Amino acid sequence: MPRKDARRATLNDVARVAGVSRQTVSNALNAPHLLRPDTLAQVRTAIDRLGYRPNRNARSLRTRRSCLIGYRIYPSHPDRLGWVLDRFLHAVADAARVAGYHLVVFTPDDEAREVDTYTALVQTRSVDGFLLSGVRHEDEVARWLHRRKVPFVAYGRLPEESGDAWVDVDNAAGTALAVDHLVALGHRRIAFLGWAEGDRIGDERARGWRAAMERHGLTGPLIRGHTPDRIPAARAAAERLLELADPPTAVVAASDTIAVGVLQAARARGVSVGRDLAVVGFDDTPSAALLTPTLTSVSQPVEEAARLLVDMLVTRLAGHRPSRRAVLLEPTLVVRESSCPLPAPVAES
Amino acid sequence: MPRKDARRATLNDVARVAGVSRQTVSNALNAPHLLRPDTLAQVRTAIDRLGYRPNRNARSLRTRRSCLIGYRIYPSHPDRLGWVLDRFLHAVADAARVAGYHLVVFTPDDEAREVDTYTALVQTRSVDGFLLSGVRHEDEVARWLHRRKVPFVAYGRLPEESGDAWVDVDNAAGTALAVDHLVALGHRRIAFLGWAEGDRIGDERARGWRAAMERHGLTGPLIRGHTPDRIPAARAAAERLLELADPPTAVVAASDTIAVGVLQAARARGVSVGRDLAVVGFDDTPSAALLTPTLTSVSQPVEEAARLLVDMLVTRLAGHRPSRRAVLLEPTLVVRESSCPLPAPVAES
Numbered sequence: 047m048p049r050k051d052a053r054r055a056t057l058n059d060v061a062r063v064a065g066v067s068r069q070t071v072s073n074a075l076n077a078p079h080l081l082r083p084d085t086l087a088q089v090r091t092a093i094d095r096l097g098y099r100p101n102r103n104a105r106s107l108r109t110r111r112s113c114l115i116g117y118r119i120y121p122s123h124p125d126r127l128g129w130v131l132d133r134f135l136h137a138v139a140d141a142a143r144v145a146g147y148h149l150v151v152f153t154p155d156d157e158a159r160e161v162d163t164y165t166a167l168v169q170t171r172s173v174d175g176f177l178l179s180g181v182r183h184e185d186e187v188a189r190w191l192h193r194r195k196v197p198f199v200a201y202g203r204l205p206e207e208s209g210d211a212w213v214d215v216d217n218a219a220g221t222a223l224a225v226d227h228l229v230a231l232g233h234r235r236i237a238f239l240g241w242a243e244g245d246r247i248g249d250e251r252a253r254g255w256r257a258a259m260e261r262h263g264l265t266g267p268l269i270r271g272h273t274p275d276r277i278p279a280a281r282a283a284a285e286r287l288l289e290l291a292d293p294p295t296a297v298v299a300a301s302d303t304i305a306v307g308v309l310q311a312a313r314a315r316g317v318s319v320g321r322d323l324a325v326v327g328f329d330d331t332p333s334a335a336l337l338t339p340t341l342t343s344v345s346q347p348v349e350e351a352a353r354l355l356v357d358m359l360v361t362r363l364a365g366h367r368p369s370r371r372a373v374l375l376e377p378t379l380v381v382r383e384s385s386c387p388l389p390a391p392v393a394e395s
Numbered sequence: 396m397p398r399k400d401a402r403r404a405t406l407n408d409v410a411r412v413a414g415v416s417r418q419t420v421s422n423a424l425n426a427p428h429l430l431r432p433d434t435l436a437q438v439r440t441a442i443d444r445l446g447y448r449p450n451r452n453a454r455s456l457r458t459r460r461s462c463l464i465g466y467r468i469y470p471s472h473p474d475r476l477g478w479v480l481d482r483f484l485h486a487v488a489d490a491a492r493v494a495g496y497h498l499v500v501f502t503p504d505d506e507a508r509e510v511d512t513y514t515a516l517v518q519t520r521s522v523d524g525f526l527l528s529g530v531r532h533e534d535e536v537a538r539w540l541h542r543r544k545v546p547f548v549a550y551g552r553l554p555e556e557s558g559d560a561w562v563d564v565d566n567a568a569g570t571a572l573a574v575d576h577l578v579a580l581g582h583r584r585i586a587f588l589g590w591a592e593g594d595r596i597g598d599e600r601a602r603g604w605r606a607a608m609e610r611h612g613l614t615g616p617l618i619r620g621h622t623p624d625r626i627p628a629a630r631a632a633a634e635r636l637l638e639l640a641d642p643p644t645a646v647v648a649a650s651d652t653i654a655v656g657v658l659q660a661a662r663a664r665g666v667s668v669g670r671d672l673a674v675v676g677f678d679d680t681p682s683a684a685l686l687t688p689t690l691t692s693v694s695q696p697v698e699e700a701a702r703l704l705v706d707m708l709v710t711r712l713a714g715h716r717p718s719r720r721a722v723l724l725e726p727t728l729v730v731r732e733s734s735c736p737l738p739a740p741v742a743e744s
Contacts, residue, residue, distance in 0.1 A: 097518075114463075114499070119481070119484055119485055119488060120481075120485075121481075121482075121485050122479075122481040122482055122485070122681070124681075124684070127681065127685075128477075128481050128681050130471075131480065131481050131484075132468070132469075132470075132471040132477050132480050132481075133470075133471055135468055135480075135484075135500060136468055136469075136470050136471070136502060139468060139500050139501055139502045140502045143501060143502060143504065148499045148501060148521060149499065149500050149501070150463070150497045150498065150499055150500075151484060151488050151498050151499075151500050152488055152492060152497060152498070153485060153488045153489045153492060155492065169446075172497060306685055332471070332473075332476065332477050332681075332682065333681065333682045333685050335473070336476075336655055336682050336685070336686060337685060337686075337687070338686070338687035
């Protein structure tokens with residue numbers, strides 16, 4: 047049991063109590079495989095008894111490691127639903143701690159020169175590697191880290207030929223789940239409202255919707271709207287969909303932010319979501335369960351992703367190859383009030 | 396301009412280019428006040444030209460500083476609205492970076508022995524100090540850090556006699572703002588729904604409501620409900636308020652989470668919030684603007700708090716006394732649909 051309020055135990059104290067040399071204690075900390083198991087146990091018992099903690103900075107200088115993982119955080123925007131940052135961050139910090147690492151969160155000095163901040167962190171050896179999130183396929187930061195051989199893992203798929211490590215959710219499978227669910231409820235005119243082509247995540251979500259529609263034989267002219275990922279813009283885009291001569295009976299939104307825009311547009315037109323119109327969002331943000339009606343949404347396994355990413359990065363930092371380099375996780379659908387069965391047809395005119 | 400893809404510049408390179416000794420370069424980095432201004436400028440020009448970055452770990456060992464600030468993050472809960480963590484964290488990371496620090500976020504090894512994690516971070520010199528949030532008046536971690544003379548600042552008021560540095564929002568002023576607003580709308584039976592007595596933040600919010608009611612001469616028996624900070628519990632507590640023989644026409648909730656419970660209870664009883672019942676929340680969480688009706692809520696100046704906290708901590712870490720040690724910030728009220736005028740009385744029976 048660590049002594050309380052006592053002088054901080056030193057390496058010498060551990061060596062004395064364990065009856066070994068300073069070098070043996072140092073080996074126990076930095077190269078335990080060099081010691082006989084009983085010697086190692088002896089040293090570890092002394093470490094526990096004395097509450098000894100190696101000076102992280104001294105160890106860092108020797109090993110040239112900081113035992114820190116860098117993670118860039120992004121500003122929130124009032125017109126966009128926050129991502130599940132708190133869940134992801136908590137899971138990453140938990141997993142890092144267990145692996146003996148801490149998590150440094152940072153913001154760039156200059157948004158337009160984001161890479162400079164990564165450069166500075168690497169050059170000052172402030173972190174050993176990075177965990178990226180929200181990466182695009184042709185990600186500038188990922189490419190830069192790759193070129194500089196800086197260890198990193200990405201939450202977001204990277205080009206196969208790069209050989210970089212990533213974890214991602216299967217975005218196409220997510221929107222396909224949404225379509226399957228809506229088709230099972232009787233819907234046929236299922237629109238997709240997403241952001242402009244050219245964004246990897248948005249394109250994958252659009253592709254999943256389109257493929258599922260085709261799989262269900264719904265190959266007529268598909269209804270596809272475009273909007274930036276902001277509530278007011280999404281509302282305007284949704285209004286255009288609802289004004290169509292033959293409007294959709296269901297909308298798959300590329301994000302919960304866009305789904306909120308659809309809810310607002312429907313309310314403004316007196317269309318009751320959850321009765322006249324079905325809506326499915328993506329990301330299962332904390333607000334989804336609080337909306338009126340509550341929002342059906344595709345959920346990402348962020349905790350699992352966080353654990354996998356940390357495992358992969360820590361393995362690489364230890365000089366090993368991760369057993370898995372590219373992992374695609376399956377999303378799930380959280381069904382709530384907004385996805386209703388197709389209303390019974392009114393009497394034919 | 397930094398050279399690209401070149402060998403990392405060393406202290407020797409800087410000395411050579413600046414035409415000074417290694418010691419002079421070292422002084423420029425660690426004790427600039429020792430140098431003549433023109434010499435300092437000469438060294439800094441060379442540092443910029445070469446893109447030289449000191450090894451943070453070497454510097455840390457010499458100065459015995461990590462240049463890292465520790466911040467504990469908390470898990471989210473599906474029945475509770477997330478705090479504005481992303482806004483706060485972003486502001487803290489920004490302010491820390493400008494001051495030459497990075498932010499380490501961490502979770503405790505064992506929730507029941509939270510202090511052990513702080514101990515480990517201090518003993519391994521992993522961080523120079525801590526930024527605490529959500530502290531209670533008799534905060535165990537704050538007391539422990541105080542006893543150990545570990546530098547820290549707290550978002551949350553600490554006992555005056557401790558002499559510790561803190562920034563807080565004036566919670567009582569926040570609920571007073573809510574009462575003033577509701578009284579101006581004609582309300583008189585304004586209930587308070589908050590968590591159990593004994594929690595500093597909850598008690599301050601209750602006190603502000605009570606004081607404002609008295610200031611407005613509303614000294615009849617006040618309606619005060621109790622609930623944990625969870626949506627289902629708050630809903631049940633709100634149902635009890637609405638079932639009173641003479642129910643309130645307005646509710647001041649101690650949090651947005653509790654306000655959501657009130658909205659749900661009202662909806663279940665067919666009471667229209669924003670017409671028959673006014674509701675005000677606290678914290679202006681991202682969901683507030685998305686609820687139906689949108690929620691009037693007391694907003695904390697989290698960005699300002701974050702900047703102040705970092706300034707105070709960094710000043711202390713540099714060995715100086717912060718010019719301000721205890722700062723109480725004024726909240727504001729964000730008025731939305733949920734706070735309606737008192738409905739006109741129905742014809743007397």
